[in-house]
Amino acid sequence: MEPLPREEIERRLLLVARRANDHAFMLLDAQGRIQWWSDASETMFGYASGEIVGRCVDELFVEEDRATGIPEYERQVSTIDGPAEDDRWMRRKDGSTFWASGILVELKDESKRRLGFGKILRNRTDVKEQLELLRNLARDLEADSKRKDAFLGVLSHELRNPLAPIANALGIIRAGVPEMTHELGYAVRVIERQMNMLERLVEDLLDLTRVGAGKVDLRLAPIVVQELAQECVEDVGPEVRRRRHEIQLVAPDGPVVVEGDRDRLHQVVMNLLVNATKYTPEGGHIWVKVTTEGEDAVVKVGDDGVGIPTEMLPRIFELFTQVESTRTSSRGGLGIGLALVKNLVGLHGGSVQVRSDGLGKGSEFTVRLPLRKSE
Numbered sequence: 001m002e003p004l005p006r007e008e009i010e011r012r013l014l015l016v017a018r019r020a021n022d023h024a025f026m027l028l029d030a031q032g033r034i035q036w037w038s039d040a041s042e043t044m045f046g047y048a049s050g051e052i053v054g055r056c057v058d059e060l061f062v063e064e065d066r067a068t069g070i071p072e073y074e075r076q077v078s079t080i081d082g083p084a085e086d087d088r089w090m091r092r093k094d095g096s097t098f099w100a101s102g103i104l105v106e107l108k109d110e111s112k113r114r115l116g117f118g119k120i121l122r123n124r125t126d127v128k129e130q131l132e133l134l135r136n137l138a139r140d141l142e143a144d145s146k147r148k149d150a151f152l153g154v155l156s157h158e159l160r161n162p163l164a165p166i167a168n169a170l171g172i173i174r175a176g177v178p179e180m181t182h183e184l185g186y187a188v189r190v191i192e193r194q195m196n197m198l199e200r201l202v203e204d205l206l207d208l209t210r211v212g213a214g215k216v217d218l219r220l221a222p223i224v225v226q227e228l229a230q231e232c233v234e235d236v237g238p239e240v241r242r243r244r245h246e247i248q249l250v251a252p253d254g255p256v257v258v259e260g261d262r263d264r265l266h267q268v269v270m271n272l273l274v275n276a277t278k279y280t281p282e283g284g285h286i287w288v289k290v291t292t293e294g295e296d297a298v299v300k301v302g303d304d305g306v307g308i309p310t311e312m313l314p315r316i317f318e319l320f321t322q323v324e325s326t327r328t329s330s331r332g333g334l335g336i337g338l339a340l341v342k343n344l345v346g347l348h349g350g351s352v353q354v355r356s357d358g359l360g361k362g363s364e365f366t367v368r369l370p371l372r373k374s375e
Contacts, residue, residue, distance in 0.1 A: 027107075028117040032057050032075055035116065044123055046093035057119065062089045062097055078106045078117060090121065099128035159202045166195055200274075204336045207267070208319070211343040218261040218347060222372055225258060225297050226251040229288050232269040239277045240286070251290035256297045257372045264344050265369075271337040272301035272365050279363075280305030296350075297371050302364030308356035316354050317342040345369070 004012075017025035017038045024044045026037035033056050042048055045060060058071040065071065065088060077084035083105045090100040102121035108114055173188060180188065210216045233249050240247050258265075269288075276286045280303040289300040308316060319339040345352045349370050356363035 022122060024102075024119075024121040026057070026119045026121075028057055028119060030114050030116050032071065032117070041121075044092075044098075044121070045090075051093075060090050062091050065089075074104050075106075075117060078104045079114075082106075087124075098123050099125040101127075159198065159205070163195065163199055163202065166191070170195070201336065204271075204340050208336065208340055208343065211340070211347065216264075216344075216347060218264060220259050220261060222257050223260050223262055223265060225256040225290050225299060225369075228262065228265060229269060229290050229299060232266060232273055233288060235270060236273045236277060239274070243277060243280070243282050243284075245277060245280060245282070245284055245286050247286045247288070249288045249290075252292075256290055256292055258297045258348075258369045259372045260348050260369065265348070268341050268344050268367060269299060269301065271341050272367075275337055275365075276301055276303040276305065279303065292371065293368070295371050296368040299367045299369075300364055301367075302362065304362040307359045307361040308354065308363050309359055310356075313354060313356065317352070341365075341367075 017023075020038070021040050021043070024038060024041035026041055027035045029035055033054060034052050037049060037052065045052070056071075058066055061071050070088070074084045074086055083103050085101075085103050087099070087101045089097045091097055100121045101124045102119060105118045106114060107116050107118055170188060170192060177184065207216070229249055229251060233247060236247075273286070273288070280286060284304050286303045287301075289298075289302075291298050291300075317338050319336065342352055345367055350368050352365060352367045354363060354365050
């Protein structure tokens, strides 16, 4: 195919400028005076060609930009550094303004003599409004988040206050009644179990507020992930036995080592295991798998319990999100544990995901943490 003659190229480019209805094309002389502009320019600015040709393009800028020399600055940038991109408010003939995104290009002939400038603009007020809306939403969300953190901080401290007297009262009962009746022993055990659950809830609330406020200091040290997983399996043992679950730990022989805060990572795995016991019916199965993938240590905590509806998967790590279940064997909570898991894993530079095929089909949480670099 033969290349188009120069005259035909120029003719077609002029057709482009005339037919591009949402782009304003204009030609300026070396001093910035308008020599020609397209039909779309007339529509965009409200000036007919006869009204604007010969006048300086500076008149199309808002007063604030003219006062600070923006039009001349753009021409200097175009001359020294190449095309000058501009996103700013522009002024119409009637004084109204619109947000324009455009470019100014210096034009030269074959002998490098400046002919003037070419300017192309597009009305992007819609984009500007969307950006402002998103900024406002972001500010509102940030304010809501701060109010939420403040509320959780107050709530956790208020809940913590009665725990010490309850614990002291239980200690007095146990010391004063060494041989309890079956009914009294059962009541004391129930109170202790519920008190321990409340203590974990309060600690999770406090940790969430600390993470949100950036007040969590990680005490980093090498951690063998298999040892951490074994500790957590042992710690959850009483609840596993009470609900007659079967629990299995699968891990490689060679140590999988990460750099982390042992207490915080213990908290992560324990929260996932407690969740598994909570949402797995009696006699169900729970597993913990430790492995490596690439440069990550991987811990998977799964179960064959109630599962998670597909529509809930994207929100499962949000605060106060719970899996609603009709099974009487599952016990609800406030939906704090998984939000805390996500935050603590994130502080370690890792990630957490969940997989579930739906209600009644179990679930599996996968935590990925960077492997410790060899010295």
